[in-house]
Amino acid sequence: xxxxxxxxVWVHGDCLRPTNPALEAYPDAPALFVFDxxxxxxxxxxxxxxxxxxxxxxxxxxxxxxxxxxxxxxAFAAQHNATRIITTDSPAPxxxxxxxxxxxxxxxxxxxxxxxxxxxxxxxxxxxSRYWRVAREYAFx
Amino acid sequence: MRRDFAMRDxxxxxxxxxxxxxxxxxxxxxxxxxxxxxxxAALAQVDPPRYAATRNRLNxxxxxxxxxxxxxxxxxxxxxxxxxxxxxxxxxxxxLVNELAWRDYWQRLYRKLGDGIWQDREAxxxxxxxxxYAADLPADIRDGQTGMACIDAFSSELEExxxxxxxxxxxxxxxxxxxxxxxxxxxxxxFLQHLLDGDPASNNLSWQWVASTFSHKPYIFxxxxxxxxxxxxxxxxxxxxxxxxxxxxxxxxxxxxxxxxPDRVRDEWQR
Numbered sequence: 109x110x111x112x113x114x115x116x117v118w119v120h121g122d123c124l125r126p127t128n129p130a131l132e133a134y135p136d137a138p139a140l141f142v143f144d145x146x147x148x149x150x151x152x153x154x155x156x157x158x159x160x161x162x163x164x165x166x167x168x169x170x171x172x173x174x175x176x177x178x179x180x181x182x183a184f185a186a187q188h189n190a191t192r193i194i195t196t197d198s199p200a201p202x203x204x205x206x207x208x209x210x211x212x213x214x215x216x217x218x219x220x221x222x223x224x225x226x227x228x229x230x231x232x233x234x235x236x237s238r239y240w241r242v243a244r245e246y247a248f249x
Numbered sequence: 250m251r252r253d254f255a256m257r258d259x260x261x262x263x264x265x266x267x268x269x270x271x272x273x274x275x276x277x278x279x280x281x282x283x284x285x286x287x288x289x290a291a292l293a294q295v296d297p298p299r300y301a302a303t304r305n306r307l308n309x310x311x312x313x314x315x316x317x318x319x320x321x322x323x324x325x326x327x328x329x330x331x332x333x334x335x336x337x338x339x340x341x342x343x344x345l346v347n348e349l350a351w352r353d354y355w356q357r358l359y360r361k362l363g364d365g366i367w368q369d370r371e372a373x374x375x376x377x378x379x380x381x382y383a384a385d386l387p388a389d390i391r392d393g394q395t396g397m398a399c400i401d402a403f404s405s406e407l408e409e410x411x412x413x414x415x416x417x418x419x420x421x422x423x424x425x426x427x428x429x430x431x432x433x434x435x436x437x438x439x440f441l442q443h444l445l446d447g448d449p450a451s452n453n454l455s456w457q458w459v460a461s462t463f464s465h466k467p468y469i470f471x472x473x474x475x476x477x478x479x480x481x482x483x484x485x486x487x488x489x490x491x492x493x494x495x496x497x498x499x500x501x502x503x504x505x506x507x508x509x510x511p512d513r514v515r516d517e518w519q520r
Contacts, residue, residue, distance in 0.1 A: 157442075224326050
């Protein structure tokens, strides 16, 4: 899958490593990170957090922009004549919302992070102790 | 945005200009470096048995991997594998793997709850209602002007470095919620502004654990506990030494902070 015309990779703040699943699967696709102004404002993010993330980004093969996440991603996709957007999964509601907005225009392929637990069964999340009762069997790989 | 910088200072000056609002909110820069190379250097330093033995102390061998894990600079499974590769017997890394599992747990809950992590998961078990807690963080806490050496130091460290030891986070959170009766959300928002590892799920649900809206009892501490785990560095020079709000036994504090807690709820605390 190294030669992938028509795809861009969306790198977001939950996967800032060169080996994240999307970058690894599509190493030749143009990649974009967006500092979302609304998100920075919503969380009232201080400068040191931006500096830290920026230092992470400088080690990745990505274009860095700021603005509205969805708008910038679609503009970047259009610029590269991309027909789909590849990214790495995140549990954040904002991520889900952006995926939904993007899908009005382009398909989005979401690749999973390697699982911490090799386990697909039920987990009681009511308390950590209940989760751990099952998870401990799988947490050591 | 620009990618070519000769020096870190040049990058910082550029980002100050690009993000003037973030700079105006708080312009401190952390010494902690971002990036995979820095993350791998931190990972190489990790000593799982020493971590397990000393992690509760402020000068203990904590890993300082949290900011890298939070942003996926290090994958969680990858980190666990690297940690296990450092020990001969897996139980020697048991505590650290358990702490990594907390991250997995919070992320699973985030997927399930979404923005629900901002709401009280359960009622407070303090004999108080959510409305009894103030909505905003008082300026003296944010400014490090409470007069309590420990609290003021934690506040400054948070804003200046973007990092706090886990125990310091728990003490500061307990002080804010229980001693000052502030809604945990106000403290959670403050932490997320500054912590390099600030993750909404880990952060908010841990605040809820302290507050008792996601646990069966409120988390409190006393001066003896703080002094022991800090090597006494704050108490030694504190102007309130010997007469601060944290003096006394856990029972004293529970009686004073939660005078209206019903017996059945208090019984549950012992569970």
